[in-house]
Amino acid sequence: xxxxxxxxxxxxxxxTTLGCSGDGAAPTDPGSGMSYPLEIARIIEGxxxxxxxxxxxxxxxxxxxxxxxxxxxxxxxxxxxxxxLMGERVHDPVRxxxxxxxxxxxxxxxxxxxxxxxxxxxxxxxxxxxxPDAVESPADRLPxxxxxxxxxxxxxxxxxxxxxxxxxxxxxxxxxxxxxxxRGAQQATAFAARVDxxxxxxxxxxxxxxxxxxxxxxxxxxxxxxxxxxxIAGWAPGNQGTVLxxxxxxxxxxxxxxxxLQTHYWNNTLDAADDASGIEMCTxxxxxxxxxxxxxxxxxxxxxxxxxxxxxxxxxxxxxxTEPIHVLGSTAHMHRNGTALRSEVHRGGSAARxxxxxxxxxxxxxxxxxxxxxxxxxxxxxxxxVCRYDNVSSATVFFGxxxxxxxxxxxxxxxxxxxxxxxxxxxxxxxxxxxx
Amino acid sequence: MTRxxxxxxxxxxxxxxxxxxxxxxxxxxxxxxxxxxxAETDAGADAAACDLGDPPTTPxxxxxxxxxxxxxxxxxxxxxxxxxxxRWVADGATLWFPEVARGQLDESGSELSGVAWGDFSAGxxxxxxxxxxxxxxxxxxxxxxxxxxxxxxxxxxxxxxLTLTPECTTMSGTLGMGAMxxxxxxxxxxxxxxxxxxxxxxxxxxxxxxxxxDLRRVQ
Numbered sequence: 033x034x035x036x037x038x039x040x041x042x043x044x045x046x047x048t049t050l051g052c053s054g055d056g057a058a059p060t061d062p063g064s065g066m067s068y069p070l071e072i073a074r075i076i077e078g079x080x081x082x083x084x085x086x087x088x089x090x091x092x093x094x095x096x097x098x099x100x101x102x103x104x105x106x107x108x109x110x111x112x113x114x115x116x117l118m119g120e121r122v123h124d125p126v127r128x129x130x131x132x133x134x135x136x137x138x139x140x141x142x143x144x145x146x147x148x149x150x151x152x153x154x155x156x157x158x159x160x161x162x163x164p165d166a167v168e169s170p171a172d173r174l175p176x177x178x179x180x181x182x183x184x185x186x187x188x189x190x191x192x193x194x195x196x197x198x199x200x201x202x203x204x205x206x207x208x209x210x211x212x213x214x215r216g217a218q219q220a221t222a223f224a225a226r227v228d229x230x231x232x233x234x235x236x237x238x239x240x241x242x243x244x245x246x247x248x249x250x251x252x253x254x255x256x257x258x259x260x261x262x263x264i265a266g267w268a269p270g271n272q273g274t275v276l277x278x279x280x281x282x283x284x285x286x287x288x289x290x291x292x293l294q295t296h297y298w299n300n301t302l303d304a305a306d307d308a309s310g311i312e313m314c315t316x317x318x319x320x321x322x323x324x325x326x327x328x329x330x331x332x333x334x335x336x337x338x339x340x341x342x343x344x345x346x347x348x349x350x351x352x353x354t355e356p357i358h359v360l361g362s363t364a365h366m367h368r369n370g371t372a373l374r375s376e377v378h379r380g381g382s383a384a385r386x387x388x389x390x391x392x393x394x395x396x397x398x399x400x401x402x403x404x405x406x407x408x409x410x411x412x413x414x415x416x417x418v419c420r421y422d423n424v425s426s427a428t429v430f431f432g433x434x435x436x437x438x439x440x441x442x443x444x445x446x447x448x449x450x451x452x453x454x455x456x457x458x459x460x461x462x463x464x465x466x467x468x
Numbered sequence: 469m470t471r472x473x474x475x476x477x478x479x480x481x482x483x484x485x486x487x488x489x490x491x492x493x494x495x496x497x498x499x500x501x502x503x504x505x506x507a508e509t510d511a512g513a514d515a516a517a518c519d520l521g522d523p524p525t526t527p528x529x530x531x532x533x534x535x536x537x538x539x540x541x542x543x544x545x546x547x548x549x550x551x552x553x554x555r556w557v558a559d560g561a562t563l564w565f566p567e568v569a570r571g572q573l574d575e576s577g578s579e580l581s582g583v584a585w586g587d588f589s590a591g592x593x594x595x596x597x598x599x600x601x602x603x604x605x606x607x608x609x610x611x612x613x614x615x616x617x618x619x620x621x622x623x624x625x626x627x628x629x630l631t632l633t634p635e636c637t638t639m640s641g642t643l644g645m646g647a648m649x650x651x652x653x654x655x656x657x658x659x660x661x662x663x664x665x666x667x668x669x670x671x672x673x674x675x676x677x678x679x680x681x682d683l684r685r686v687q
Contacts, residue, residue, distance in 0.1 A: 467577030
């Protein structure tokens with residue numbers, strides 16, 4: 033079961049390879065008759081078309097499934113063709129594409145192709161991309177029958193309706209509140225996303241809160257999230273869901289409490305889109321021996337100077353735990369300026385005896401993958417989380433929610449629930465010490 | 469400058485740190501920030517149209533964050549009034565929180581820095597403050613916030629009270645983790661020929677905070 037977990041993403045995990053073999057692009061374009069050279073087809077299929085599919089997904093602005101797609105005007109710079117920007121984005125220090133970056137060998141191959149003008153191919157050595165165009169929902173693979181699942185899905189005026197994302201909505205954060213159907217004893221044993229309309233879905237987060245949101249049951253998330261929101265689960269492209277170890281269940285809100293599904297849409301077309309994506313979970317009425325929760329490490333002490341490289345900020349966590357804390361995994365979360373995040377465990381509070389909980393040296397906002405762990409944090413240990421940033425802009429960047437603001441959080445799934453929190457963060461599962 | 473200007477919403481920090489539910493939540497805390505940002509955007513439009521003219525040479529200063537009460541019985545200074553006429557630059561400032569904030573914020577680890585100046589002449593004023601305020605919260609550790617506020621218009625003085633009637637204002641910055649709060653009042657102390665203090669009150673008692681600028685007359 034642990035192996036299942038090791039394969040699973042926890043929150044906001046993303047993979048650039050999801051669906052790479054699942055794109056239905058034609059090998060040649062009927063317009064030009066050209067296709068990608070063999071090696072370029074391999075690179076694009078393996079790194080790009082999971083989002084830049086024939087029908088683009090997860091907010092991708094254009095298809096790269098066919099060579100002709102690279103000759104179209106770029107969405108962000110219509111005076112240039114897509115291939116020009118492809119050549120730049122693979123080297124972009126802040127927003128690289130693919131988010132996990134190409135290998136050195138592939139990058140060299142790709143650069144040579146771009147330098148040659150990104151030519152098409154008509155001979156026998158041309159590449160092809162095959163496979164179904166369907167988008168699988170990770171929820172399809174949950175280890176419980178559909179009738180046994182609980183689903184928290186985007187919806188319209190009634191839960192039977194799909195939510196309509198307006199045309200040209202751009203970024204849209206829409207929240208859907210659900211009264212908890214649980215009565216306090218249940219735990220989630222597995223959870224995963226139901227991806228309905230991949231064209232507009234960007235990411236999902238499921239929170240819990242103590243009472244009915246003041247903003248109602250369907251509302252604009254921005255400015256309306258309750259402050260006691262606890263992170264339950266999340267999804268971003270590539271996340272395959274989480275199956276917890278057989279002796280661990282995830283805490284859930286109980287009677288009188290609520291779930292909030294936060295959906296982030298990106299619709300850059302004029303066409304409206306209906307969607308009923310969300311989070312589904314398997315639960316148990318017979319609590320498992322250990323109850324886990326997602327805990328927060330990091331800092332809000334962020335003020336990244338303009339035009340700075342390698343700027344670091346740190347946050348400390350002094351758990352109030354009196355018993356061992358068993359870590360199952362962690363997910364780093366920063367925004368576009370983030371380049372690296374490290375969480376250290378200082379045994380007994382001493383830097384001389386240090387273990388590493390998380391060490392992300394090539395962070396990408398577009399590929400927030402989870403890292404499994406079996407680390408045990410002991411009473412008396414302190415944790416230090418260091419975030420590193422590059423700020424190429426001419427303004428200081430502070431903490432904030434907007435993409436252009438920054439964050440420094442490490443979401444840690446661990447049991448017992450609440451143990452990885454300091455004295456001030458017991459109820460919110462947070463461990464962010466004040467400065468001393 | 470009383471209705472449309474939302475000064476450093478540090479009253480928010482009183483609220484934001486007033487109970488256990490106010491630590492940042494990713495999207496949650498974030499929402500508070502987002503609401504500030506919305507206001508900021510509005511102010512941005514003001515900024516383009518609010519020309520404050522040439523600023524004086526202003527030194528960058530650092531200042532303290534204090535909390536009333538405590539073992540030393542610290543009290544928030546009170547203004548004494550006086551004529552604000554002149555051109556002033558700030559060489560210091562102190563942000564005072566009421567005693568109710570004790571236990572929610574730490575003076576240690578909190579500070580502010582930036583520049584500020586003011587010009588009061590013949591019933592007309594120009595003001596600009598550009599600060600970063602870093603408050604060390606118990607719930608979420610240190611939280612630095614930018615705050616830029618300016619404006620021009622007419623002013624009157626009654627005792628220590630300073631009433632500003634703005635013609636335009638400028639404001640930018642993600643200002644905090646909570647509902648925006650504007651200044652609830654202004655006051656002035658003319659302490660010497662070339663020294664004065666400008667009091668900016670935030671929120672209402674018992675949660676009222678005061679941002680007090682130490683001013684040096686330059687003209």
